[in-house]
Amino acid sequence: xxxxxxxxxxxxxxxGDTVIPYRVRRSxxxxxxxxxxxxAEVLVIAPQNTPPDGPGSVEAFLLKKRRAIYQxxxxxxxxxARRDALPQSWERGAKLMYRGRNLMLEITEADVDKVTIRCPxxxxxxxxxxxxxxxxxxxxxxxxxxWLRARALKDARHFCARYAARLAPELADTPVALADYQDMWxxxxxxxxxxxxxxxxxxxxxxxxxxxxxxVAHLRHRHHDPAFWQVLGELMPDWEAAKEVLERWxxxxxxxxxxx
Numbered sequence: 074x075x076x077x078x079x080x081x082x083x084x085x086x087x088x089g090d091t092v093i094p095y096r097v098r099r100s101x102x103x104x105x106x107x108x109x110x111x112x113a114e115v116l117v118i119a120p121q122n123t124p125p126d127g128p129g130s131v132e133a134f135l136l137k138k139r140r141a142i143y144q145x146x147x148x149x150x151x152x153x154a155r156r157d158a159l160p161q162s163w164e165r166g167a168k169l170m171y172r173g174r175n176l177m178l179e180i181t182e183a184d185v186d187k188v189t190i191r192c193p194x195x196x197x198x199x200x201x202x203x204x205x206x207x208x209x210x211x212x213x214x215x216x217x218x219x220w221l222r223a224r225a226l227k228d229a230r231h232f233c234a235r236y237a238a239r240l241a242p243e244l245a246d247t248p249v250a251l252a253d254y255q256d257m258w259x260x261x262x263x264x265x266x267x268x269x270x271x272x273x274x275x276x277x278x279x280x281x282x283x284x285x286x287x288x289v290a291h292l293r294h295r296h297h298d299p300a301f302w303q304v305l306g307e308l309m310p311d312w313e314a315a316k317e318v319l320e321r322w323x324x325x326x327x328x329x330x331x332x333x
Contacts, residue, residue: 086135088143097131099123104296106134109256110145163213169196171221173277173322180213188216225274225281226251232285233267236308240289247292258319259284261291276322283315 082097095108095115106119117131124130135142160167160178168175176195183189183199191197198216200209230249238245252260252268259269267288273281286309294301305312 084132084135086139086142088139091143091146093142093146095135106131108135108138108142110142115142115146159214159217163210169217170275171196172274173280188212190216190220221274222251222271225269225271228274228278228281229267229269229285232282233269233289236286236289237292239308240293240304244289244292247289259288261288261295265292267292277318279315280319280322283309283312283319286312286315 082099084095084097086093086095093115095117097117097119099119099121101121103118103120106117106123109116109118117135119131119134126132160169163178163180165178165180167178169178170176171192176192178196178198180198180200182202185199185201187201189199198213200212204212226249229251233247233249234245237247248266250266250268251271253272254260254270257270258273259267261267267285269281269284269288273284287305290301290305290308293304309315
């Protein structure tokens with residue numbers, strides 16, 4: 074006879090007059106507690122051995138993070154979902170964010186076979202003549218996706234190599250790849266690959282640098298215990314200021330999906 078199904082674990086976090094319901098998922102692979110907020114739900118992921126009450130409980134963990142959760146919850150309730158990284162309008166004068174700056178698009182038709190992009194101080198874009206509006210938009214979107222990703226990979230490899238070499242010379246060639254996560258900016262995989270979100274090319278450069286240093290530190294410590302933050306501090310002494318830059322940019326430009 075099979076055991077009865079386990080009832081879902083739920084609760085509610087009260088911040089002032091606001092009550093925030095949440096669901097708990099216990100995972101055998103989780104090594105620490107974390108909160109994921111999406112437009113669909115507030116989810117707490119916790120190790121299976123998390124005590125039901127007391128200092129190490131889910132409730133105690135949420136109380137420590139209640140202000141950050143409350144702020145993100147309010148944004149979700151207002152419907153401020155994550156915005157597209159690319160503009161919806163592909164016309165002359167539209168703006169695209171690149172390395173923390175909104176740069177204007179200067180688009181002209183030219184005798185070229187494909188879209189070409191240059192960016193000295195603004196985007197100078199040439200598109201093939203005679204394209205229909207739909208094909209023109211698709212070509213521009215495809216070209217900018219490729220252009221941004223190429224520069225994101227170049228910058229990510231540069232920063233990761235720099236910080237990995239500081240950690241240990243033999244780690245300078247640690248492989249780096251791009252990712253398109255919904256709720257995180259980077260990961261250090263068990264396969265040893267550092268994966269960095271390509272949209273960070275649109276953030277101030279120091280924000281991308283911080284994420285790279287953070288993931289490199291995970292090559293030494295896979296958790297976020299004090300030993301990890303000590304290593305990060307040795308690699309990047311001003312990491313706290315860089316992290317604030319990332320968080321301000323994320324709040325202003327990509328509100329919605331958050332992880333704590």
